[in-house]
Amino acid sequence: MVNCKDCLKDLSEYLEGCLDDELRRELQAHLNGCHHCKVIFDTTRKTVELYCDGRVFPLPDNVRLRLHSALRRRWEKKRA
Amino acid sequence: MASVNTRGTGKAEAALLAEARAGKYEAFEELVNRYERKIYRLALNLTGNPEDAEDVLQETFLKAFEHLPEFREDSRFYTWIVRIAINEGLMKLRRRRASKEVAAEDATGDDGEVLPREFSDWRPNPEQIYARKELQEILQNAARALPVTFRTVFILRDIEGLSTEATAEALGLSSGAVKARLFRARLRLREELSQVFKRG
Numbered sequence: 001m002v003n004c005k006d007c008l009k010d011l012s013e014y015l016e017g018c019l020d021d022e023l024r025r026e027l028q029a030h031l032n033g034c035h036h037c038k039v040i041f042d043t044t045r046k047t048v049e050l051y052c053d054g055r056v057f058p059l060p061d062n063v064r065l066r067l068h069s070a071l072r073r074r075w076e077k078k079r080a
Numbered sequence: 081m082a083s084v085n086t087r088g089t090g091k092a093e094a095a096l097l098a099e100a101r102a103g104k105y106e107a108f109e110e111l112v113n114r115y116e117r118k119i120y121r122l123a124l125n126l127t128g129n130p131e132d133a134e135d136v137l138q139e140t141f142l143k144a145f146e147h148l149p150e151f152r153e154d155s156r157f158y159t160w161i162v163r164i165a166i167n168e169g170l171m172k173l174r175r176r177r178a179s180k181e182v183a184a185e186d187a188t189g190d191d192g193e194v195l196p197r198e199f200s201d202w203r204p205n206p207e208q209i210y211a212r213k214e215l216q217e218i219l220q221n222a223a224r225a226l227p228v229t230f231r232t233v234f235i236l237r238d239i240e241g242l243s244t245e246a247t248a249e250a251l252g253l254s255s256g257a258v259k260a261r262l263f264r265a266r267l268r269l270r271e272e273l274s275q276v277f278k279r280g
Binding site for chain 2: 008011012015035036039040042043044046047048050051052053054055056057058059063064066067068070071072074075079
Protein backbone atom coordinates (compact mmCIF):
# COMPACT_ATOMS: atom_id res chain seq x y z
CA MET A 1 0.00 0.00 0.00
CA VAL A 2 1.40 3.41 -1.02
CA ASN A 3 1.33 6.13 1.67
CA CYS A 4 1.78 9.92 1.27
CA LYS A 5 5.55 9.78 1.87
CA ASP A 6 6.07 7.05 -0.78
CA CYS A 7 3.83 9.01 -3.11
CA LEU A 8 5.95 12.15 -2.81
CA LYS A 9 9.14 10.14 -3.32
CA ASP A 10 7.85 8.91 -6.69
CA LEU A 11 6.49 12.29 -7.81
CA SER A 12 9.21 13.07 -10.36
CA GLU A 13 9.21 9.63 -11.98
CA TYR A 14 5.41 9.68 -12.12
CA LEU A 15 5.32 13.07 -13.84
CA GLU A 16 7.92 11.91 -16.35
CA GLY A 17 6.06 8.67 -17.02
CA CYS A 18 9.01 6.58 -15.85
CA LEU A 19 7.23 4.40 -13.28
CA ASP A 20 6.52 0.77 -14.01
CA ASP A 21 2.86 -0.10 -14.56
CA GLU A 22 2.24 -1.70 -11.17
CA LEU A 23 3.69 1.19 -9.15
CA ARG A 24 1.90 3.72 -11.33
CA ARG A 25 -1.44 1.98 -10.69
CA GLU A 26 -0.80 1.91 -6.93
CA LEU A 27 0.13 5.56 -6.95
CA GLN A 28 -2.93 6.45 -9.02
CA ALA A 29 -5.13 4.60 -6.51
CA HIS A 30 -3.57 6.62 -3.68
CA LEU A 31 -4.09 9.88 -5.57
CA ASN A 32 -7.76 9.04 -6.14
CA GLY A 33 -8.28 8.86 -2.38
CA CYS A 34 -5.86 11.53 -1.09
CA HIS A 35 -6.76 15.13 -1.83
CA HIS A 36 -3.47 16.59 -0.52
CA CYS A 37 -1.30 14.36 -2.71
CA LYS A 38 -3.55 14.96 -5.72
CA VAL A 39 -3.20 18.72 -5.28
CA ILE A 40 0.60 18.43 -4.97
CA PHE A 41 0.82 16.29 -8.12
CA ASP A 42 -1.56 18.43 -10.20
CA THR A 43 0.01 21.75 -9.22
CA THR A 44 3.57 20.46 -9.69
CA ARG A 45 2.64 19.31 -13.18
CA LYS A 46 1.08 22.72 -13.86
CA THR A 47 4.22 24.45 -12.53
CA VAL A 48 6.37 22.65 -15.10
CA GLU A 49 3.83 23.34 -17.88
CA LEU A 50 3.80 27.07 -17.18
CA TYR A 51 7.58 27.38 -17.38
CA CYS A 52 7.62 25.41 -20.65
CA ASP A 53 4.97 27.58 -22.28
CA GLY A 54 6.83 29.33 -25.08
CA ARG A 55 4.22 32.09 -25.20
CA VAL A 56 5.19 33.33 -21.73
CA PHE A 57 8.84 34.03 -22.61
CA PRO A 58 8.98 35.32 -26.21
CA LEU A 59 12.15 36.72 -27.76
CA PRO A 60 11.47 40.45 -28.41
CA ASP A 61 12.08 41.53 -32.03
CA ASN A 62 14.51 44.32 -31.06
CA VAL A 63 16.58 41.90 -28.94
CA ARG A 64 16.71 39.51 -31.86
CA LEU A 65 17.75 42.20 -34.33
CA ARG A 66 20.55 43.40 -32.03
CA LEU A 67 21.78 39.81 -31.67
CA HIS A 68 21.94 39.27 -35.43
CA SER A 69 23.57 42.68 -36.01
CA ALA A 70 26.26 41.86 -33.45
CA LEU A 71 26.92 38.48 -35.02
CA ARG A 72 27.12 39.87 -38.52
CA ARG A 73 29.52 42.61 -37.40
CA ARG A 74 31.75 39.98 -35.77
CA TRP A 75 31.65 37.84 -38.90
CA GLU A 76 32.53 40.78 -41.16
CA LYS A 77 35.38 41.79 -38.85
CA LYS A 78 36.75 38.27 -38.94
CA ARG A 79 36.49 38.10 -42.72
CA ALA A 80 38.21 41.47 -43.24
CA MET B 81 20.28 47.62 -39.13
CA ALA B 82 21.20 44.36 -40.84
CA SER B 83 18.40 42.31 -42.26
CA VAL B 84 17.84 38.95 -40.63
CA ASN B 85 17.24 35.76 -42.51
CA THR B 86 14.31 34.07 -40.83
CA ARG B 87 13.57 31.38 -43.38
CA GLY B 88 14.08 27.91 -41.98
CA THR B 89 15.71 25.63 -44.55
CA GLY B 90 15.15 22.42 -42.63
CA LYS B 91 18.73 21.45 -43.44
CA ALA B 92 20.40 18.83 -41.25
CA GLU B 93 22.39 20.28 -38.39
CA ALA B 94 25.62 18.49 -39.33
CA ALA B 95 25.49 20.05 -42.82
CA LEU B 96 24.88 23.53 -41.37
CA LEU B 97 27.78 23.11 -38.96
CA ALA B 98 30.09 22.04 -41.78
CA GLU B 99 29.06 25.03 -43.91
CA ALA B 100 29.39 27.43 -40.95
CA ARG B 101 32.88 26.13 -40.26
CA ALA B 102 33.75 26.65 -43.90
CA GLY B 103 32.85 30.33 -43.44
CA LYS B 104 29.26 30.48 -44.71
CA TYR B 105 27.58 33.02 -42.47
CA GLU B 106 24.03 32.09 -43.53
CA ALA B 107 24.57 28.55 -42.21
CA PHE B 108 25.59 29.85 -38.81
CA GLU B 109 22.64 32.26 -38.85
CA GLU B 110 20.31 29.35 -39.49
CA LEU B 111 21.67 27.59 -36.40
CA VAL B 112 21.11 30.79 -34.40
CA ASN B 113 17.54 31.01 -35.72
CA ARG B 114 16.85 27.51 -34.46
CA TYR B 115 17.95 28.07 -30.88
CA GLU B 116 17.86 31.81 -30.08
CA ARG B 117 14.41 31.69 -28.45
CA LYS B 118 15.34 28.81 -26.19
CA ILE B 119 18.61 30.42 -25.14
CA TYR B 120 16.84 33.71 -24.38
CA ARG B 121 14.22 31.91 -22.25
CA LEU B 122 17.00 30.05 -20.43
CA ALA B 123 18.88 33.30 -19.80
CA LEU B 124 15.77 35.12 -18.63
CA ASN B 125 14.88 32.39 -16.16
CA LEU B 126 18.45 32.10 -14.91
CA THR B 127 19.23 35.80 -14.47
CA GLY B 128 15.68 37.07 -13.88
CA ASN B 129 16.56 40.27 -15.71
CA PRO B 130 15.88 41.19 -19.39
CA GLU B 131 19.09 43.24 -19.80
CA ASP B 132 21.26 40.45 -18.41
CA ALA B 133 19.35 37.92 -20.49
CA GLU B 134 20.11 39.87 -23.67
CA ASP B 135 23.81 40.05 -22.75
CA VAL B 136 23.85 36.31 -22.09
CA LEU B 137 22.11 35.65 -25.41
CA GLN B 138 24.64 37.73 -27.37
CA GLU B 139 27.69 36.40 -25.55
CA THR B 140 26.52 32.82 -26.01
CA PHE B 141 26.25 33.05 -29.78
CA LEU B 142 29.34 35.25 -30.17
CA LYS B 143 31.35 32.67 -28.22
CA ALA B 144 29.81 29.82 -30.21
CA PHE B 145 30.81 31.66 -33.41
CA GLU B 146 34.38 32.23 -32.20
CA HIS B 147 34.84 28.68 -30.91
CA LEU B 148 33.00 26.83 -33.65
CA PRO B 149 36.22 25.16 -34.91
CA GLU B 150 36.65 23.62 -31.44
CA PHE B 151 33.14 22.18 -31.27
CA ARG B 152 33.31 18.39 -31.18
CA GLU B 153 30.44 16.74 -32.94
CA ASP B 154 30.16 13.93 -30.44
CA SER B 155 27.78 16.17 -28.52
CA ARG B 156 24.75 18.08 -29.80
CA PHE B 157 25.24 21.67 -30.88
CA TYR B 158 22.32 22.70 -28.67
CA THR B 159 23.81 21.04 -25.57
CA TRP B 160 27.08 22.84 -26.29
CA ILE B 161 25.49 26.30 -26.52
CA VAL B 162 23.38 25.59 -23.44
CA ARG B 163 26.62 25.01 -21.51
CA ILE B 164 28.00 28.29 -22.79
CA ALA B 165 24.76 30.10 -21.85
CA ILE B 166 24.71 28.61 -18.34
CA ASN B 167 28.33 29.68 -17.77
CA GLU B 168 27.61 33.20 -19.05
CA GLY B 169 24.47 33.43 -16.89
CA LEU B 170 26.27 32.24 -13.76
CA MET B 171 29.03 34.79 -14.38
CA LYS B 172 26.39 37.52 -14.60
CA LEU B 173 24.87 36.41 -11.31
CA ARG B 174 28.28 36.33 -9.61
CA ARG B 175 29.05 39.84 -10.85
CA ARG B 176 25.71 41.13 -9.63
CA ARG B 177 26.30 39.56 -6.23
CA ALA B 178 29.75 41.09 -6.09
CA SER B 179 28.24 44.51 -6.81
CA LYS B 180 25.61 43.80 -4.11
CA GLU B 181 22.74 44.23 -6.51
CA VAL B 182 21.32 40.95 -5.31
CA ALA B 183 21.56 39.21 -2.00
CA ALA B 184 23.93 36.28 -1.74
CA GLU B 185 20.95 34.06 -1.04
CA ASP B 186 21.70 31.41 -3.50
CA ALA B 187 25.40 30.75 -3.64
CA THR B 188 24.83 27.18 -2.54
CA GLY B 189 21.95 24.75 -2.56
CA ASP B 190 20.59 23.15 0.52
CA ASP B 191 19.94 19.49 0.71
CA GLY B 192 17.38 19.58 3.50
CA GLU B 193 14.11 17.75 3.18
CA VAL B 194 11.38 19.56 1.25
CA LEU B 195 7.99 19.18 2.83
CA PRO B 196 4.95 20.57 1.05
CA ARG B 197 3.08 23.07 3.19
CA GLU B 198 0.53 24.37 0.74
CA PHE B 199 -2.34 22.01 -0.07
CA SER B 200 -4.81 24.43 -1.64
CA ASP B 201 -5.83 23.72 -5.19
CA TRP B 202 -5.10 26.40 -7.81
CA ARG B 203 -7.55 28.47 -9.75
CA PRO B 204 -7.71 26.88 -13.23
CA ASN B 205 -5.64 28.20 -16.16
CA PRO B 206 -3.39 30.91 -14.66
CA GLU B 207 -2.16 31.56 -18.22
CA GLN B 208 -5.64 32.81 -19.10
CA ILE B 209 -6.18 34.81 -15.90
CA TYR B 210 -2.96 36.83 -16.06
CA ALA B 211 -1.57 39.01 -18.83
CA ARG B 212 1.59 37.54 -20.40
CA LYS B 213 3.94 40.07 -18.81
CA GLU B 214 2.36 39.65 -15.41
CA LEU B 215 2.62 35.87 -15.61
CA GLN B 216 6.23 36.14 -16.78
CA GLU B 217 7.01 38.28 -13.73
CA ILE B 218 5.31 35.84 -11.34
CA LEU B 219 7.28 32.90 -12.79
CA GLN B 220 10.58 34.80 -12.76
CA ASN B 221 10.11 35.90 -9.15
CA ALA B 222 9.43 32.31 -8.11
CA ALA B 223 12.51 31.07 -10.02
CA ARG B 224 14.66 33.78 -8.42
CA ALA B 225 13.62 32.53 -4.98
CA LEU B 226 15.30 29.18 -5.72
CA PRO B 227 18.96 28.58 -4.89
CA VAL B 228 20.87 28.94 -8.17
CA THR B 229 21.99 25.30 -8.04
CA PHE B 230 18.35 24.18 -8.07
CA ARG B 231 17.38 26.79 -10.64
CA THR B 232 19.95 25.65 -13.19
CA VAL B 233 18.87 22.02 -12.89
CA PHE B 234 15.19 22.94 -13.26
CA ILE B 235 15.91 25.11 -16.31
CA LEU B 236 17.95 22.46 -18.08
CA ARG B 237 15.75 19.47 -17.27
CA ASP B 238 12.23 20.84 -17.26
CA ILE B 239 12.39 23.93 -19.44
CA GLU B 240 15.07 23.02 -21.98
CA GLY B 241 14.26 19.31 -21.93
CA LEU B 242 17.82 18.01 -21.51
CA SER B 243 18.15 14.46 -20.22
CA THR B 244 19.35 13.79 -16.67
CA GLU B 245 22.71 12.69 -18.10
CA ALA B 246 23.15 15.75 -20.35
CA THR B 247 22.22 18.03 -17.44
CA ALA B 248 24.69 16.24 -15.17
CA GLU B 249 27.41 16.65 -17.80
CA ALA B 250 26.62 20.33 -18.40
CA LEU B 251 26.74 21.16 -14.69
CA GLY B 252 29.47 18.75 -13.58
CA LEU B 253 27.09 16.88 -11.26
CA SER B 254 26.21 13.24 -10.74
CA SER B 255 22.89 11.97 -12.13
CA GLY B 256 21.73 11.37 -8.57
CA ALA B 257 22.40 14.99 -7.64
CA VAL B 258 20.48 16.19 -10.71
CA LYS B 259 17.46 14.06 -9.76
CA ALA B 260 17.51 15.19 -6.12
CA ARG B 261 17.82 18.88 -7.04
CA LEU B 262 15.12 18.66 -9.69
CA PHE B 263 12.72 17.13 -7.18
CA ARG B 264 13.38 19.90 -4.65
CA ALA B 265 13.27 22.62 -7.30
CA ARG B 266 9.87 21.49 -8.57
CA LEU B 267 8.39 21.33 -5.08
CA ARG B 268 9.79 24.68 -4.03
CA LEU B 269 8.57 26.40 -7.17
CA ARG B 270 5.16 24.84 -6.63
CA GLU B 271 5.08 26.21 -3.08
CA GLU B 272 6.02 29.70 -4.31
CA LEU B 273 3.46 29.71 -7.11
CA SER B 274 0.75 28.33 -4.81
CA GLN B 275 0.92 31.57 -2.85
CA VAL B 276 -0.18 33.39 -6.00
CA PHE B 277 -2.42 30.90 -7.78
CA LYS B 278 -4.32 29.23 -4.94
CA ARG B 279 -8.09 29.44 -4.77
CA GLY B 280 -9.79 31.83 -2.41
